[in-house]
Amino acid sequence: MRDLIAPSKKFRPEIEGIRAIAAMLVAVYHIWLGKVSGGVDVFFIVSGFLITTSLLATIEREGRIHLFEYVLGLVKRLIPLAFTVLIVTSLLSILIMPKVQWEQIISEITASAFYFENWQLAFNSVDYLEQNNEASPVQHFWALSLQGQFYITWPFLIIVSFFIARKLFKLPERKTLLTVLGILFTLSISYSIYKTTVNQPWAYFDTFARVWEFSLGGIVAILISIIHLKSVYSVVMGWCGLAIICLTGVLLPVSTVFPGYAALLPTMGVILIIIAAESGHRFGVEKLLGSKPLVFMGSISYGFYLWHWPLLIFYLAYFKKETVSFGAGLVILLLTFILAYSSTKVLEAPVRKLNVKYSKIKLVSIATSFAIPVTAIIALWGTQLTEEKTVYNLEDYPGANALAVQMTVKPDIEPIPSMLEIKENLPEFYSEEDCVTRSGERVTKCSFGVTKNPEHIIALVGGSHSGHWFPALMGFAEELKLQIDVYNHDGCRFSNDDFNGTLTEACMKWNDLVIQELIKDKPDLVFTTANLNKNDIVPVGYIEQWEKLEGVTKVFAVRDNPRMKENVPLCLEREKDYMDCSVPREEALSSVLPWENTEGIPNNVFFADMSDYFCDDETCYSVIGNIIVYRDAHHITAEYARTLSPFLKEHIVEALAD
Numbered sequence: 001m002r003d004l005i006a007p008s009k010k011f012r013p014e015i016e017g018i019r020a021i022a023a024m025l026v027a028v029y030h031i032w033l034g035k036v037s038g039g040v041d042v043f044f045i046v047s048g049f050l051i052t053t054s055l056l057a058t059i060e061r062e063g064r065i066h067l068f069e070y071v072l073g074l075v076k077r078l079i080p081l082a083f084t085v086l087i088v089t090s091l092l093s094i095l096i097m098p099k100v101q102w103e104q105i106i107s108e109i110t111a112s113a114f115y116f117e118n119w120q121l122a123f124n125s126v127d128y129l130e131q132n133n134e135a136s137p138v139q140h141f142w143a144l145s146l147q148g149q150f151y152i153t154w155p156f157l158i159i160v161s162f163f164i165a166r167k168l169f170k171l172p173e174r175k176t177l178l179t180v181l182g183i184l185f186t187l188s189i190s191y192s193i194y195k196t197t198v199n200q201p202w203a204y205f206d207t208f209a210r211v212w213e214f215s216l217g218g219i220v221a222i223l224i225s226i227i228h229l230k231s232v233y234s235v236v237m238g239w240c241g242l243a244i245i246c247l248t249g250v251l252l253p254v255s256t257v258f259p260g261y262a263a264l265l266p267t268m269g270v271i272l273i274i275i276a277a278e279s280g281h282r283f284g285v286e287k288l289l290g291s292k293p294l295v296f297m298g299s300i301s302y303g304f305y306l307w308h309w310p311l312l313i314f315y316l317a318y319f320k321k322e323t324v325s326f327g328a329g330l331v332i333l334l335l336t337f338i339l340a341y342s343s344t345k346v347l348e349a350p351v352r353k354l355n356v357k358y359s360k361i362k363l364v365s366i367a368t369s370f371a372i373p374v375t376a377i378i379a380l381w382g383t384q385l386t387e388e389k390t391v392y393n394l395e396d397y398p399g400a401n402a403l404a405v406q407m408t409v410k411p412d413i414e415p416i417p418s419m420l421e422i423k424e425n426l427p428e429f430y431s432e433e434d435c436v437t438r439s440g441e442r443v444t445k446c447s448f449g450v451t452k453n454p455e456h457i458i459a460l461v462g463g464s465h466s467g468h469w470f471p472a473l474m475g476f477a478e479e480l481k482l483q484i485d486v487y488n489h490d491g492c493r494f495s496n497d498d499f500n501g502t503l504t505e506a507c508m509k510w511n512d513l514v515i516q517e518l519i520k521d522k523p524d525l526v527f528t529t530a531n532l533n534k535n536d537i538v539p540v541g542y543i544e545q546w547e548k549l550e551g552v553t554k555v556f557a558v559r560d561n562p563r564m565k566e567n568v569p570l571c572l573e574r575e576k577d578y579m580d581c582s583v584p585r586e587e588a589l590s591s592v593l594p595w596e597n598t599e600g601i602p603n604n605v606f607f608a609d610m611s612d613y614f615c616d617d618e619t620c621y622s623v624i625g626n627i628i629v630y631r632d633a634h635h636i637t638a639e640y641a642r643t644l645s646p647f648l649k650e651h652i653v654e655a656l657a658d
Contacts, residue, residue, distance in 0.1 A: 017294035019042075065158065081303050082306060245273075252265065402625030416639055427641070435488060458523060471638045471645070568632065
């Protein structure tokens, strides 16, 4: 390999153009297409290229990297705009966003302020209870969080590489760094491909599955000095690179296949442009990307990215829309441009002019002045979640009783749970971390009710649609002297067949293991679901699990509850009449009982249909007896489940006596 020459630390107008194109692609795809463009991957490559170039120039010129000054440099570039957006977004969220989303938004603003929003979203992606979260106004901070983590760790990577080269092995410094980056790239992209295959939602936000993109940018920064191409090749490569960047979102379903090998497509597009720009041909793509309009857009691309997303989310929430018209989208883009330009000029530009070496105290003060309002808003807003506890008279909230006996309920009463409480209105066992398996194959058992000398033991087995019946069972556990053993795995049904492609391999293994536990424990009754959604048959996988328990115990299979068309709490905050959030019975339930339409059901199974406590002959309701039935589109609130207790009790008594 030829000697590696230090890449010149210079202004590269084509990179400003790349940033402008990427930012506009991100916004356009979000606003009108509801898709992901791959633009953030462009930002990652550019960041890796620029920061590696800058740090190399510093360490070779001065022999060291001044870490405190480096961090202050990040502060003056990142904090003013980002924290301004967080402050404005927090205040507008209080005014515009539904209360049911407040807790999620507060947690994500906190994560964004401390640059771990990508991990927040990663954990939410595998947390069954959080998977149906609506997009928050700060969700786009995941990319900025990931970049922030990269900016903080990169100087240490370079320092260690130079230490190895200089002090330990007396090797060429740049070649050593190139080797380190090559190793990091190989490890990260291998992990990325694997993780994208087995758990793509997690991989999308995983820092370690994205590091290879920054590494690739760093590799290009080191090798750019020895890459020389004929002008004609450079021209073709550059324009091909731009086409690749612009078409990635059209060619690939980015949000479901990235960041594995598919993410090589937009990253290669950026690299082609950077390499091609070295030739400076008059027909090269760099002439377009380095034009004044795109360079100007590139200079405000950071603000453009920051502002476009909250404006989009606020528009959808305020106007109660699910899509954006062409005209409304243009208005959003115009407002984004105005805010990006003004905030960059008023807030970012003056701070960026400060000399880090001579303005340390001033920069620390500036960072503090932005951090304090964000912290204060989060703290004060968070108190609303803990202070607003609903106090009510039980007689005003009959729940299922109102539908069962056609009783009249008091009008003009705010239904419960409140919108601030409803997401956490969960069965009691969710408060015990060891009682819920969220991933993996480990079988856990937690016992509730009468645990000393019970007359009967009921095993509650399956996922959340079995688990949300827990409050109803607990309503008569003391009376009937029942021990309720919970075997819960969220997102996992009691089935040995993934008939609709939604169950994980870990869930399948959990099903094998839980059968062994049930055979060993021999409960008097296994409580589980009889079908899925509005399906009019009992799945074969369910039946095969029940067959394994013949001669061991009886199975109590309850028909799956009706499902709504959309998230009920969000709908109730939007609509004045709760009937607008209800659905016709024929759309939520099949007209025949699933077990009457299925052959081969073993003799140890007892079925129960509780549908008439959710629906009358025509409608399945979102609110019954002044109690909100669902905490999302299909999970029963614990509050409503408790009112189902006397009606479920009749079936349980019959099953235990049979």
